[in-house]
Amino acid sequence: MKEIVVLSGKGGTGKTTVTASLAALAKDAVLTDCDVDAADLYLLLNPKIKDAFKFWGSQKARISEKKCIRCGKCEKACRFDAIEDFKVNPTFCEGCGVCCNICSQKAIDMVDTLSGHWYISDTRYGPMVHARLGISEENSGKLVSLVKKTAREIAEREGYKYIITDGPPGIGCPVISTFSGADEALIVTEPSVSGLHDLERLLKLAENFKVAVKVVINKFDLAEEKSREIEQYCIDKGIEVIGKIPFDEDVVKAISKGIPPVEYSSGPAAEVLRNVAVLSFGESGCRQV
């Protein structure tokens, strides 16, 4: 089984577009969305939810007004500025429990918090595991790990060859969880100063993992000079650029219709996306659409 994660560093470079296209073409894959903060893959893959689960991701402190003697010790000890006027601000509480442990009146409880939901679904292309973190919740890394673990179990149990994962932007907690255990990272970048800058930081992070890295440049023709610079940068680093996707209005139209771009048209962008799928799964591992 091979786990391919689609990442980008910079947001909005086209991770979901690429992931959905790979998902539509791979014959034999479990699909996951690890961008639990702003999950969008469902908009193109249209999953039918089979099982929904609650994610109890964290604990938050709760102060009993009755027992509290307003000594202020908890507010002083809290390093996350989550206690003010003897009340807990759940947005900033990180669930460390220091307040609960030092309260002489036992006036503070740690309460399990529903931090989101996760789902096992069916799509036209295979099973999908996805999640939605609750608004202003934390512990996205833990939810990502849970999604990935479930996808692996399904792949092993049902004999799927690939797991294809849509990843989150950035280089922090959820990205580190997404990298963990992956065999290959497909990094989608765009030809811009920001795209290159963020690619460099993501590649440095990738060095910490045993993961093969490949790059796709999206909308390469919007800034061809920058695109060449990124290609040269990748060559110097020994990283293969396996696709240069042109700007193509059909991609925008496909997204607006909620269809993976490779199924919407056979235009120039779809052609490159198909080629990326063939390079990833082999000709025999790809579906004809």
Add this chain to the structure above:
Amino acid sequence: MIIAIASGKGGTGKTTVAANLAVALKDKMRVALLDCDVEEPNAHLFLMPEFTEKESVVLPVPSIDSDKCTHCGICTGICAYHALADLGKKILVFEELCHGCGGCSLLCPAGAITEIHKEIGLVERGTAKGMEFVQGTLSIGKVSAPPVIKKVKSRIKSGPAIATAAVIIDSPPGTSCPMINAVSGADYCVLVTEPTPFGLSDLQLAVGVVRELGIPFGVVINRAGMGDDEVEKYLQEQGIPLLMKIPFDRRYAACCARGGLLVEEFPELKQTFNNLWKAIERRVKA
């Protein structure tokens, strides 16, 4: 006045809006730009700041004196992040899991735990085009962005008098802790989106966050004319102000791609950004 530029979805143009708004305003008032997208800070690529100060951001993690430790089990028992494990002869610290809450050192009855400072990021301060510029950068491989964001924002207090200045915060994408830390405390939040189903879906999530935080907000649609009109329909239904539209134009895309500023290269957009400011100001003062 503190204005946070945020979005649920990444790559919608937060940095474009933040940098261009700052430059459009700088001749009229004092402006400070705070880049709080510490995982991928990009505003510096457009504004080319000169930094004069540098400060590292540290997380206090426990260091355990094995001679004093009695293996009573308190520290390993209370650590909510499972960052401590008792190996019998010594206590092992998993620094990557530690949130720096200080519980273990506070509660150790043997006084065996002190805290050492681990660097997790950097805050740099300087000037760019006559504006104050502060940027946070999370060290690669570190998980926790919020302490770096808080440190960047702590500069607001020591900065120019807020009432007469525009403090513009470039926020990270998403809806979880980094984004919340960046936008909280702002007088107004500008949510940047694009007219696609992805843009709409993530905008709805971001609206949920700013509503919960009680921050007044409006929306900027970038690359207008490219996708569909569902975002505008949503704004109308919800009564959310549409503050500005930046049309999709290959020339604009090319300008941003090489690190150029729209307000410097396209005079028509300078007026658009000035109007954006007027719209924000009017709403904050109302």
